[in-house]
Amino acid sequence: MRFMKESATAPPPLPPAPGAEQYVALDFADSRLTLPAGQSLDLLATPAAAEAWLTAHGLAPEGAGLREVCASRLRDLREHVRALIGARIEGRPAPADALAAVNAALTLAPAARLLTWDPEHGLQREAAHPVTQIVEHALAALAADTADLLTAPDAERLTACGSAPCTRFLLRHGRRHWCSTRCGDRARAARFYARRTGAATT
Secondary structure: OOOOOOOOOOOOOOOOOOOOOOOHHHHHHOOEEEOHHHOEEEOOOOHHHHHHHHHHOOOOOOOOOOOHHHHHHHHHHHHHHHHHHHHHHHOOOOOHHHHHHHHHHHOOOOOOOEEEEEOOOEEEEEOOOOHHHHHHHHHHHHHHHHHHHHHOHHHHHEEEOOOOOOOOEEEOEOOEOOOOHHHHHHHHHHHHHHHHHHHHOO
8 A cells, every 4th residue: 555645755865876766675775874974864763754754655644643663663674674685785695584574574464455344334345454554564565665676687786885984775777886976976086085195105
């Protein structure tokens, strides 16, 4: 189930990394990031922030009223998603605990609307979850998108941003290994500085 965004939310500090508009799981993994000067930012740090992120991505209605336990579950899943993406990029076996967490999230939301009886309306089909379980649907959707990303041909293009200290992931296009223009400029400046200082010491 996807919910329409009803109002604008605060924009992220960086534009989405390449591939994040195609795979919400990639943007989810990148919702914890390191900014220049080593500053860190967590877009799911509080219930309000997590709700804003879900709303902006069509995974929750505005005013859902997420609690800290919901935000914590999202952050936990994110770390497992990051572990799986990192392992895929580095050619390592998928961590067993991360696989278990994503598979558990996949089963949180039913795939079909069940047949129910209502005294006023008779037989009808409806989802087997109350509105208060919105987070389960968000977790299931994010887990499903993670599985799609990691098993699609696009997984071959997964890479980590090549501009330290950035910790974002992206889908590589050509030789580009940066998640944003800002990171690309910083990487080029660092290479130029390294060449210049190296030449000055020889």
